[in-house]
Amino acid sequence: MGEDNYSLSSRVFHxxxxxxxxxxxxxxEELKEKSIGEELGVSRTPVREALRQLELEGLVTIIPNKGAxxxxxxxxxxxxxxxxxxxxxGLCARWAAEHITKEQLDELEENIxxxxxxxxxxxxxxxxxLDNRFHEILYNASGSKELRHIxxxxxxxxxxVRKVTLAVQERAVNSNDEHRRIxxxxxxxxxxxxxxxxxxxxxxxxxxxxxxxxENLLK
Amino acid sequence: MGEDNYSLSSRVFHxxxxxxxxxxxxxxEELKEKSIGEELGVSRTPVREALRQLELEGLVTIIPNKGAxxxxxxxxxxxxxxxxxxxxxGLCARWAAEHITKEQLDELEENIxxxxxxxxxxxxxxxxxLDNRFHEILYNASGSKELRHIxxxxxxxxxxVRKVTLAVQERAVNSNDEHRRIxxxxxxxxxxxxxxxxxxxxxxxxxxxxxxxxENLLK
DNA sequence: ACTTGCATAATTGTATACAATTATACCGTA
DNA sequence: TACGGTATAATTGTATACAATTATGCAAGT
Numbered sequence: 001m002g003e004d005n006y007s008l009s010s011r012v013f014h015x016x017x018x019x020x021x022x023x024x025x026x027x028x029e030e031l032k033e034k035s036i037g038e039e040l041g042v043s044r045t046p047v048r049e050a051l052r053q054l055e056l057e058g059l060v061t062i063i064p065n066k067g068a069x070x071x072x073x074x075x076x077x078x079x080x081x082x083x084x085x086x087x088x089x090g091l092c093a094r095w096a097a098e099h100i101t102k103e104q105l106d107e108l109e110e111n112i113x114x115x116x117x118x119x120x121x122x123x124x125x126x127x128x129x130l131d132n133r134f135h136e137i138l139y140n141a142s143g144s145k146e147l148r149h150i151x152x153x154x155x156x157x158x159x160x161v162r163k164v165t166l167a168v169q170e171r172a173v174n175s176n177d178e179h180r181r182i183x184x185x186x187x188x189x190x191x192x193x194x195x196x197x198x199x200x201x202x203x204x205x206x207x208x209x210x211x212x213x214x215e216n217l218l219k
Numbered sequence: 220m221g222e223d224n225y226s227l228s229s230r231v232f233h234x235x236x237x238x239x240x241x242x243x244x245x246x247x248e249e250l251k252e253k254s255i256g257e258e259l260g261v262s263r264t265p266v267r268e269a270l271r272q273l274e275l276e277g278l279v280t281i282i283p284n285k286g287a288x289x290x291x292x293x294x295x296x297x298x299x300x301x302x303x304x305x306x307x308x309g310l311c312a313r314w315a316a317e318h319i320t321k322e323q324l325d326e327l328e329e330n331i332x333x334x335x336x337x338x339x340x341x342x343x344x345x346x347x348x349l350d351n352r353f354h355e356i357l358y359n360a361s362g363s364k365e366l367r368h369i370x371x372x373x374x375x376x377x378x379x380v381r382k383v384t385l386a387v388q389e390r391a392v393n394s395n396d397e398h399r400r401i402x403x404x405x406x407x408x409x410x411x412x413x414x415x416x417x418x419x420x421x422x423x424x425x426x427x428x429x430x431x432x433x434e435n436l437l438k
Numbered sequence: 439a440c441t442t443g444c445a446t447a448a449t450t451g452t453a454t455a456c457a458a459t460t461a462t463a464c465c466g467t468a
Numbered sequence: 469t470a471c472g473g474t475a476t477a478a479t480t481g482t483a484t485a486c487a488a489t490t491a492t493g494c495a496a497g498t
Contacts, residue, residue, distance in 0.1 A: 046451085080365040146296055262482060
């Protein structure tokens with residue numbers, strides 16, 4: 001299980017990205033092709049390809065003939081991303097209200113049910129995983145591959161802070177309540193309400209981060 | 220002039236992207252590393268790196284061990300992108316109203332002045348170039364590298380249809396009028412108006428495409 | 439005519455070799 | 469000590485070599 005048969009190149013890409021987002025590679029750190037290759041047991045070629053892709057994602061800056069450096073993520077970056085996401089998740093929820101299928105609604109309700117359980121138990125890892133899935137279903141339900149693409153990117157990009165915020169039980173519970181209300185609007189195919197609730201959901205996340213304290217969010 | 224000293228790899232990337240956006244490489248066409256490399260006078264290595272990057276941008280699909288294929292862009296894709304952009308350019312204009320500098324305002328006014336001239340003359344190539352620059356200034360003025368990044372991507376992505384729509388004099392003139400009103404709002408630092416006008420500007424572009432006829436936009 | 443199987447060719451995936459560029463260390467000199 | 473300069477090493481950029489996978493052509497059998 002989970003033995004994805006991806007290419008080496010693809011695995012290297014995901015591994016390096018994970019190491020950046022998890023903080024293993026510190027900000028401004030120089031990523032040397034040789035050492036990363038040795039670390040992952042591959043040659044420089046797949047590493048180079050991965051670094052070029054990560055540059056496009058904005059996680060890495062490449063200075064020609066010099067090296068690749070981890071791009072840091074600031075408080076402002078995160079605020080901006082959540083503000084951007086609030087608009088786009090709103091749009092996404094609106095479209096989803098018009099296109100969502102019964103199967104997707106069922107999975108959303110199951111997701112909320114499970115999330116209730118795991119947040120009450122304090123299983124933050126499962127909560128994060130369910131949150132990932134919740135939003136992914138919405139992205140799929142929007143019926144727009146463009147919107148899905150950009151939202152997946154952003155959602156992934158802020159994974160680090162989401163892991164921290166959702167580890168606090170109170171926020172996990174509130175977040176799931178907000179999810180619940182969004183699903184109710186989707187079930188009623190009320191596009192306007194869905195948009196407003198999704199927008200609010202994201203803005204509440206920012207407010208929560210303000211209360212939590214940014215110094216703890218950015219390690 | 221224009222003798223940019225970029226790396227080979229980077230030039231290959233931009234060349235292939237240009238060839239996709241300009242329609243030289245047709246949709247669903249298979250892009251073979253060897254032939255592209257020969258065409259551009261480089262080995263497979265830089266071509267591979269470019270194709271991996273283009274996959275991340277969504278312009279190419281890579282099927283492992285099979286090949287890279289040009290991803291087509293549909294009417295719905297373009298509609299979605301303009302709808303997404305209308306929200307984000309609105310947000311961008313709002314932020315720009317708060318951060319824009321006098322130099323940027325000056326360049327915007329010069330841009331409109333020049334655009335008046337070229338659209339009256341029917342110089343559509345210069346009009347497109349000025350439109351590019353107009354939006355780029357706004358992206359910079361937003362003060363958000365995240366917003367700038369995503370909007371530049373989208374703006375570039377729809378370059379093909381923009382070339383067609385702005386080649387029609389009436390739309391070029393109207394578009395520039397809308398730009399003028401946005402700049403007036405920015406000069407007054409009226410964030411709300413700037414947001415509304417930028418949003419409308421994008422929605423008008425969609426309406427214009429509807430009038431123009433999609434069959435002509437997608438070759 | 440239409441499969442099936444297999445040999446061959448073409449293509450991608452990865453590793454390595456070599457060239458070009460940049461960083462580092464060591465030296466002599468003031 | 470501080471400053472250049474030069475040789476050396478380290479690193480990136482590109483090309484090529486080889487392995488693995490997939491596509492193609494052709495002959496045999498039904």
